[in-house]
Amino acid sequence: MLHTVEMQMNSEMTETALQKNPFCLLGLSTRDNRHRIVEMAEERSLYIDSEACQKARADLINPRSRLNAELAWLPGVSPRVAESIKNALEANTITADLYERLAPLPKANVMAAMCERKTGSEPVSAIASFICTFADTVEAVDLEDVLRDINEDRLLAGFPEVPTTDAVEQDWTRRRKDYRTALKNMLDGMKADTLVEAVTQAVERATGDDERHAPLLLDELVDAYEVETQPFLEAEATNLRTLIGKALADASGGLAAVTPTLDRIEQVARNWVSVAKPIQISARSRGMSHQSSTDVATRMRSLGVDLNNKHGLLDCADRMTCLLGNLFVDLPEFGDTLAEDARAIKGLRQSATDKQRQDAEWEREIAFEADVGVMFKDRLAVAAQGITWKGRQFPLDSIRRVRWGGVRRSVNGVPTGTDYHIALSIEGADEQNINLRKESTYTGFTQALWRAVCVRLMIDMLNRLEKGETLHFGSFSVEDGAITLPQHKFWSNNGPLRLRWSEVHVWSADGRFVVGKRDDKKVHGSASYIKDWDTHLIEHLIRGAFKKGAAKLTDYLKG
Template identity: 45%
Template sequence: MTKAICFSCGAEKFGALTQCGACKSTPRVEGDLALSLVLSDHLSSETQLEVLAHEIRSHLKLTVPEALLRQAHEALKDPQLLAMLGTGPGNATDGSQARPTPRTARPGSPPTTRSSSNRRQRSLHQSELQQNPFALLGVTTRDDRRRIVELAEEKSLELDHDACQKARSDLTSPRMRLSAEMSWLPGVSPGKAAQFVSALHSDPMSVREESGLPTLAHLNLLASAFEAIDGNDSADDVAEFIQEMAYLVDDLSAEQVLRDINEDRSVSGFPEVKGIEQVEAELSERKRYYRNAIKDALNRLPPASLVDAMTTAVDQITGGGEDHAPELIDDLVDSYAVETQGFLQKEAESVEKLINAARDSATSGEKVVKPIVDKLVVVARNWDKVAQPIQLSAKARGIDHDPSHEIAYSIRSLAIDLFNEHDMLDQSQRLTELIQELFAELPEVVERVEQDSEALADIFQNRKMNEAQKDEWARDITYRAEVGVMFKDVLSISPDGLSWKNQRFPLDAVTRVRWGAVRHSVNGIPTGTTYTLAFGDNRSEAVVELKKESTYSTFLEKLWKAVVIRLLTELFETLQGGNEVRFGEATLSDDGVTLVKHKFLGTNEKVRCSWGQVHVWSADGSFYIGSKDDKKTYVGLSYIHAANTHVLEQAIRMAFKKPGMRRLSDMLQ
């Protein structure tokens, strides 16, 4: 034998049982040894080897004929061959060295390295397989009726007589025999079957290392091994074990089982099973047994480990809910959903109570709401941890998990209310992030919450920018100066307001400002300039007279940013609302101004002009608005004495620069 294929990677090598030069794998356990013999030119043709190599490299299910595998297993019983190989089924001392055959490998299937927890010392005595009639009487599937009766009589002397007689009846009655055969090891040689039963007694988890077995027999072995699981097993290992079972259940073939059973019956002399319907009915019972065996094993775990094992199994086998799960996983999740319904409903009620409490307490402020949200986060996480397997399964099946939708939208509603009605951005963001974390399996919820999250993130960034702008604005408007030679008075402006001597005005309370400068001279010789500043509210006004131009200019710059821009905006908004505003003798409306026509003789009269009919200018310390067509129609407002003249001038000059302006409030657009 020269040409061979590596059982692990599909690379070509020389010698069936030698180490692979590509992946360094060496067949050690019997299943791998038997498969390696099949993957050689000793048992397979060159064409078959090419097909099998392609299947291994592509991670496909191997199409190895069962007859060839049985032939390989028989060849491994040759003592001379085992001595030549220096290995055998019992020589693999560490299960972690063994690789599973690609026969059951699938994309996304769990890793095969066993954790140390499943190799600790344990034994089984009363597993279903050990109590099977074949095991009880020590008969094989190839023994005839006479041999079964003889062994039943012998065992009756050692064991319970009634149990032995029932076992005999089950095995000799063609109708009852099928159930015993299908819960035994169909397709496995009598010698190997005895070894497996012995292994269950001394080291139950060793059967997980077996490969190349007929699917039904393999499942029956693993299901019995599940009976050895207890609270000391890790959740990850149990999850891996569940996945191994689930993949095998999907591989069950009624036709293959029928062939294996009838092959043994042809030797034992019992009539063959004619209809596949009987086999299919028994397979349904087998699947129910596998599910119950796993459920019983899970129930022996601590509650937290049970939830972790289910979550890990469903998450890995569905690729996070993206792929359909095997039938066994769906059945397990359905049972899990029923058993956890009470807990989930109780926790859901707690979530709703906390949501209502947070909403009711929102008017008391964020300090009161935050502890409630803290509790809500904890309870929601507890609920989601238990619901995870159900959510993943629902996503994989393409269906909605209604309780998840209800809780997710309830939390989302609270997040929206806390922000929209109470401006609690931090708590709203916390809840939005919680929904994204806990309900990632719900596409519709994820999409909506992502939009919420983006909106909140934008608001958060805008607020940060606004806060930064506010800080910058506060720095820009803050100014303090001492005025006077001997006795100092303080003139100041800051976000807290305007202050002069003992007068203080909050910025928002200031409704009028005026300023200006008067130059003095004697006989044409300049003697100095007096700078006047005035600001006040509707009741009083502070007037400041300065000699230093630098103080005057700096304060005006701060005053403009702190007050004048606001007064300008309020003027536009007032006019936009249809109101009129008086400035001295002028009456402003949004679409025009009422001026005074000055007469040399007689009473002056008021003239209404649209903004297109007037022009403006400055002269003699005043701001003028006049008719373009009549020089006698105008109004003059002193900069230094009339309140808000500078505000009015700025509003009109800005508006005149806007093409097509008809209303002053167009500046708000």
């Protein structure tokens, strides 16, 4: 149903193009003959511009120039209805019920006149509806029907018929440009925010939110709108580039430092899209993309990626992704990318949550504390902040090597207990030795030490082995795929022997970890648990690799 708009116009308004049409100027209908045209031209020249009257007469009598006047007037409309429309224009009031039943061409001509009388004070939704109706009306013009209406009027007026639609095509092309100009001039007379919102609503309605093509007149109007808004969009794009550079510079200061700049970026981006949105929607309905919008969206997405990847600001990246998803939904080629980014951020958030949960669990696992000593007690503790011993705290990542073990005591062959010894090699500090008597303290501490430090040290060992390094423990040397053991033979070459892991077996004896050749008891090497660094660690890796049947130690952690 057509939206009815009543146009209130003051008496000082200038004449519309429809009122300046030769037919209207001379008070004629399309069915008046030559005699009536001459008569009315002479009569009207008495009280309006005589030159204008003579030109109007000439235009209506000449069949070729008459066609242009017919296309710009009300062909096929009865003289009574045409008179009503003319009177309404002169009285400065016109309503949609005067034209809504007209054929598309005369209806479009009346609506073009209404464009000249719109003040911009109407609701934006009414303006948008008017634009859509106008565009649909022009789209509905059929030149065969127009030709028929013109020729019927000419027959009554005694003028030669227009032979084919080819004769109408050229004048119709000019007429379409006049319609676009009328709409553009109407919008130019409005406030900027009203203009933008009216065009946006019109495009959204006309395309059904990208479900159909808009009428050609509306596409042409949006193209003209794009030209007019280009300086603003270019200036805002430059502003965004500057702000994005500032955001990246601020990011080193963390979330608090970068947030004000992100607020400004969001404001500028929203301003950009509020102006560019009708262009985006129109382009999308035509199977194209608004390149400037794509460039802006790409730069904003890159900012989010850099804030996360280079500065660890996941919340900022999430903010950019949500903002882009909200503002740039009309960029078809960008939708899949944004959806993928959103999934990635969701995954990162889940990973961060899982890591926090794992970190909390890890902190509980490594937590240990005990008092060591009888009279003068020293605090021994393990926590995420480090290892505490004798009033000093050593960060966990500062511990480079470890060794520990126990030595049983006895008097005259009677066991009297066990001395437990733990040593830590600290980067940038002296070696720390921890001597204990209580087995529970020793067991609790070494278990916490294993989870807090030794897992990291073993991973470091595997990384070094994978790079081709050789590691030394006691009397043997370890490579990723081989081990070198000494030979203990008196009457033969005693040089070290390099063996594959499949050629050796392992065991423990006398406080040592031993590796020997399967078929030769004279080929073996060992490392002391209590005296040699990281013996417990290399034993764990070797036994673990053997259990998996791995040919290399680095296969221990692989699937």
